[in-house]
Amino acid sequence: VRKPINRFFVALAGCVLAAWMLAGHADAPQLLTPVNEKPRAPDLTMENVDGGNVRLASLHGKVVLVNFWATWCAPCRREMPAMERLNRIMKDKPFAIVAINAGEGVDEVFSFRGSVDPMPTFQLLLDPKGDAMAAFEVKGLPTTFILNRQGQIVYRAVGGRKFDDPRIIATLQALADAP
Amino acid sequence: VISGPRAGAPFFNLILVRLLIFCLGVVVNQAAVAQPPQPDNPPPASAKWESARDGLWIQLARLGNDQVKAFLVGRGVPLESAQRFASACVFATVLRNASSRGAIAYDVRDWRINIPGMAPRSIKTREKWMKASTTGELTQAARMGFEWSQLPTTQTLEKEDSMQGMTAYELPPGSRFDLLFSWRTAGRTHHGKIQGVRCAQAD
Numbered sequence: 586v587r588k589p590i591n592r593f594f595v596a597l598a599g600c601v602l603a604a605w606m607l608a609g610h611a612d613a614p615q616l617l618t619p620v621n622e623k624p625r626a627p628d629l630t631m632e633n634v635d636g637g638n639v640r641l642a643s644l645h646g647k648v649v650l651v652n653f654w655a656t657w658c659a660p661c662r663r664e665m666p667a668m669e670r671l672n673r674i675m676k677d678k679p680f681a682i683v684a685i686n687a688g689e690g691v692d693e694v695f696s697f698r699g700s701v702d703p704m705p706t707f708q709l710l711l712d713p714k715g716d717a718m719a720a721f722e723v724k725g726l727p728t729t730f731i732l733n734r735q736g737q738i739v740y741r742a743v744g745g746r747k748f749d750d751p752r753i754i755a756t757l758q759a760l761a762d763a764p
Numbered sequence: 765v766i767s768g769p770r771a772g773a774p775f776f777n778l779i780l781v782r783l784l785i786f787c788l789g790v791v792v793n794q795a796a797v798a799q800p801p802q803p804d805n806p807p808p809a810s811a812k813w814e815s816a817r818d819g820l821w822i823q824l825a826r827l828g829n830d831q832v833k834a835f836l837v838g839r840g841v842p843l844e845s846a847q848r849f850a851s852a853c854v855f856a857t858v859l860r861n862a863s864s865r866g867a868i869a870y871d872v873r874d875w876r877i878n879i880p881g882m883a884p885r886s887i888k889t890r891e892k893w894m895k896a897s898t899t900g901e902l903t904q905a906a907r908m909g910f911e912w913s914q915l916p917t918t919q920t921l922e923k924e925d926s927m928q929g930m931t932a933y934e935l936p937p938g939s940r941f942d943l944l945f946s947w948r949t950a951g952r953t954h955h956g957k958i959q960g961v962r963c964a965q966a967d
Contacts (some may be wrong), residue, residue, distance in 0.1 A: 688909060
């Protein structure tokens with residue numbers, strides 16, 4: 586009776602190992618890259634498409650998702666609805682999203698917003714000369730930074746993300762709940 | 765009555781077969797999950813070239829002259845400049861860190877294109893394309909759109925990161941070339957090659 590049982594356990598062990606290896610490669614939990622140095626985010630003032638200016642430093646005390654984007658950038662467009670869903674999930678937390686547009690005008694950004702479902706209710710800011718992108722050392726779009734409540738950059742994501750992923754939500758909630 | 769040392773063999777063989785089928789299902793499912801994202805409106809399969817090895821997934825998707833020209837003119841780039849770039853053999857280029865070992869870094873200045881019968885040559889970077897545009901020729905909005913729609917010359921991609929942008933190879937329409945690219949991960953430089961890439965035909 587020993588021989589079949591041995592084969593059974595060998596197969597089971599192989600199966601578990603294969604599943605573990607694949608899980609490690611295909612479903613990596615690290616969706617945001619920690620920024621170990623935690624530099625202070627640049628203090629910038631930018632025009633809001635809804636009028637007026639927004640100073641980033643005025644958001645201290647909140648966890649802030651700073652997203653750099655453009656209407657012509659496909660992965661930027663794809664992540665917008667998930668960002669709005671995240672915004673709604675986090676509505677009772679000290680949390681804000683600012684999406685900084687790269688070089689486009691109010692009309693383009695305004696009309697784009699109307700085409701997104703669900704429509705973004707977070708702040709859409711303009712960076713006409715690329716000053717904000719230079720200050721944050723952005724190299725390509727989309728790029729996203731997470732600021733903690735003290736205004737330090739604690740996570741970064743280069744390229745598109747699904748921002749309503751439960752793992753990202755958990756990370757942001759933990760930051761928002763931290764003193 | 766079945767008895768003796770082989771009594772349980774048929775039962776365990778059945779379990780073994782089912783276990784292997786389950787494992788196969790897990791493998792197929794996980795492989796599907798691991799597929800990198802596809803660009804919007806992908807061109808026909810014959811116009812895409814890909815490579816995936818040692819942590820880097822890279823794809824070149826051929827863009828037509830009119831497609832690129834329309835995009836740039838739409839951003840406010842003057843027709844002449846738009847035409848110059850659009851006719852320079854342009855590809856939508858996507859890179860993704862598919863490594864489980866940490867960050868990968870690339871530098872387009874280290875990449876080369878190989879054309880049969882010719883010495884390998886470097887690729888004109890985003891900065892060089894921007895420098896080639898006459899100062900004052902582009903409005904601020906046009907400059908931003910033109911610059912940021914091109915692939916960044918250098919970038920470090922952490923796990924889950926990806927980057928995309930246009931690359932232009934300054935080759936006549938219909939040219940065929942090999943792309944020799946490199947990247948660094950875990951302190952090692954890796955080299956890759958995408959063979960037989962073909963520029964768009966003239967519109």
